[in-house]
Amino acid sequence: MEVFSQEFSVSTRKQMEIIDVTRGVENAVASSGIKEGLCIIHTPHATAAIIVNEGEEGLIYDITKKIEALFPVAEEYRHNRVDDNAHAHLASAFLGSSKVFPIKNSRILRGTWQNILLVELDGPRTRRVVVTVVGER
Amino acid sequence: MEVFSQEFSVSTRKQMEIIDVTRGVENAVASSGIKEGLCIIHTPHATAAIIVNEGEEGLIYDITKKIEALFPVAEEYRHNRVDDNAHAHLASAFLGSSKVFPIKNSRILRGTWQNILLVELDGPRTRRVVVTVVGER
Amino acid sequence: MEVFSQEFSVSTRKQMEIIDVTRGVENAVASSGIKEGLCIIHTPHATAAIIVNEGEEGLIYDITKKIEALFPVAEEYRHNRVDDNAHAHLASAFLGSSKVFPIKNSRILRGTWQNILLVELDGPRTRRVVVTVVGER
Numbered sequence: 001m002e003v004f005s006q007e008f009s010v011s012t013r014k015q016m017e018i019i020d021v022t023r024g025v026e027n028a029v030a031s032s033g034i035k036e037g038l039c040i041i042h043t044p045h046a047t048a049a050i051i052v053n054e055g056e057e058g059l060i061y062d063i064t065k066k067i068e069a070l071f072p073v074a075e076e077y078r079h080n081r082v083d084d085n086a087h088a089h090l091a092s093a094f095l096g097s098s099k100v101f102p103i104k105n106s107r108i109l110r111g112t113w114q115n116i117l118l119v120e121l122d123g124p125r126t127r128r129v130v131v132t133v134v135g136e137r
Numbered sequence: 138m139e140v141f142s143q144e145f146s147v148s149t150r151k152q153m154e155i156i157d158v159t160r161g162v163e164n165a166v167a168s169s170g171i172k173e174g175l176c177i178i179h180t181p182h183a184t185a186a187i188i189v190n191e192g193e194e195g196l197i198y199d200i201t202k203k204i205e206a207l208f209p210v211a212e213e214y215r216h217n218r219v220d221d222n223a224h225a226h227l228a229s230a231f232l233g234s235s236k237v238f239p240i241k242n243s244r245i246l247r248g249t250w251q252n253i254l255l256v257e258l259d260g261p262r263t264r265r266v267v268v269t270v271v272g273e274r
Numbered sequence: 275m276e277v278f279s280q281e282f283s284v285s286t287r288k289q290m291e292i293i294d295v296t297r298g299v300e301n302a303v304a305s306s307g308i309k310e311g312l313c314i315i316h317t318p319h320a321t322a323a324i325i326v327n328e329g330e331e332g333l334i335y336d337i338t339k340k341i342e343a344l345f346p347v348a349e350e351y352r353h354n355r356v357d358d359n360a361h362a363h364l365a366s367a368f369l370g371s372s373k374v375f376p377i378k379n380s381r382i383l384r385g386t387w388q389n390i391l392l393v394e395l396d397g398p399r400t401r402r403v404v405v406t407v408v409g410e411r
Contacts, residue, residue: 001138001271001275003310003409005378036140038177038271040312040374046328046387053230054183058215062223063230066208071340078332086336089387093327093337097388100177100237100374102269104142109267113183113226114234130383132376134271134275134312134408136140138275138408173277175314175408190367191320195352199360200367203345237314237374239406241279246404250320250363251371271408273277 004032005132012123016064019118020055021129026108028131035106037135042098044130047088047122049095054113067091067119088121095119103135141169142269149260153201157192158266159252163245165268172243174272179235181267184225184259186232191250204228204256225258232256240272278306279406286397290338294329295403296389300382302405309380311409316372318404321362321396323369328387341365341393362395369393377409 006028010019025041041050053059071094077086099116102109110116118127143165147156162178178187190196208231214223236253239246247253255264280302284293299315315324327333345368351360373390376383384390392401 001140003275005310005376036142038175038269038312040376042374042376042383044383044385044388046326046385051230052183052234053226054216056216056219058218059223059226062214062216062227066227066231070207070344077336079328079330079336081332082330086333089327089333090336090340093325093391094340094369095231096233096370096373097326097385098374099233100179100235102142102177102179102267104267104269109179109181109269111181111183111234114181117230130376130378132310132312132378132383138277173279175312175406188367189320189371190363191353193353193356195355196360196363199351199353199364203364203368207344232368233370236370237316237372239279239314239316239404241404241406246316246318246406248318248320248371251318254367 002137003134007128007130010118010127012120012125015123017120018060020115021118022115025116025131029108032133033137034103034133034135037103039103039133040098040100041116042130044128047085047092048127049092049097049119050099051095051117052099052114055115085122091121139274140271144265144267147255147264149257149262152260154257155197156255157252158255162253162268166245169270170274171270171272174240176240176270177235177237178253179267181265184222184229185264186229186234186256187236188232188254188256189236189251192252222259228258276411277408281402281404284392284401286394286399289397291394292334293392294389295392299390299405303382306407307411308407308409311377313377313407314372314374315390316404318402321359321366322401323366323371323393324373325369325391326373326388329389359396365395
């Protein structure tokens with residue numbers, strides 16, 4: 001059994017943005033040499049999230065709009081007395097900052113439309129994405 | 138340390154449906170022979186989800202209604218210009234397609250009312266459930 | 275490769291309450307002696323949740339209010355014909371009862387503002403928090 005970890009950064013350009021990081025994650029898993037096991041994709045930030053879904057342009061727009069509808073920027077939040085990004089913290093808390101997948105035959109076991117998406121909620125910023133793989137070579 | 142993986146399929150019958158898969162997951166964990174470790178339950182689909190909660194009939198109805206209220210079928214979605222299931226993708230992205238549990242004394246460490254539930258959001262279809270266990274025999 | 279598991283309890287005082295358990299989780303990870311790997315924080319209850327975000331007092335209030343808005347106590351739920359806590363089950367199902375982190379250099383790899391928060395949704399009760407670590411010493 002082995003543990004392998006690799007990270008990469010993503011520079012976001014907007015306040016809110018969804019970026020497909022599937023290729024970076026798959027490169028890290030390939031570099032691990034691990035054939036069977038588990039993999040976590042984690043972003044160590046309280047105003048970003050990792051979700052899994054199709055990267056189709058229209059859907060990315062729909063996800064963005066749904067997040068804005070459920071966690072509106074303009075609501076009255078107590079956290080905004082000390083900062084101005086409560087909506088981003090709330091969306092991160094609900095969506096989660098990591099996702100876990102099985103590794104099978106040296107690849108992430110994911111469905112055809114299951115892309116790995118970094119959700120920027122308080123950009124633009126540079127965001128870290130950490131990929132940690134545990135399993136058998 | 139060992140890795141064990143097993144999968145099974147579930148045939149859903151409705152467009153939206155919640156199916157208790159706890160027994161299938163526990164059979165996979167028992168087959169693994171792993172005593173202490175972690176277990177992931179993953180459905181490799183972008184219009185389904187795995188959640189954890191009580192299987193009581195009234196609650197299953199309440200969860201279904203809450204998903205429909207938060208992600209209505211009939212909203213205007215851009216993804217529906219190319220497909221007709223944006224609501225299902227959105228719910229899957231928010232609920233998540235996998236859950237992770239500790240394994241303790243050869244069993245999933247779950248609460249009395251923590252059943253493992255497959256959420257069909259765009260059925261009827263055949264859905265895969267993958268159980269991967271990592272730990273010590 | 276090693277597996278280490280430790281648990282602690284938290285006594286909640288209100289019906290709904292968010293309690294920072296980061297220190298207890300970090301103590302468990304330190305006790306594990308594991309340097310590189312993965313860690314799950316799991317609460318084995320169907321009316322509680324584990325989320326990750328900043329522990330700032332105003333934000334904790336905002337998260338509480340958002341949970342109450344999305345899963346109101348006073349809605350009509352079928353589960354409440356047999357019990358009176360459907361809102362708590364719903365919030366637990368949506369928020370999730372566990373979170374997973376990488377372990378790097380003997381520590382949970384988390385962002386500065388990523389505290390680990392136990393969400394009591396149907397208190398006051400005594401809640402278990404299980405920390406299971408898998409990796410290399």
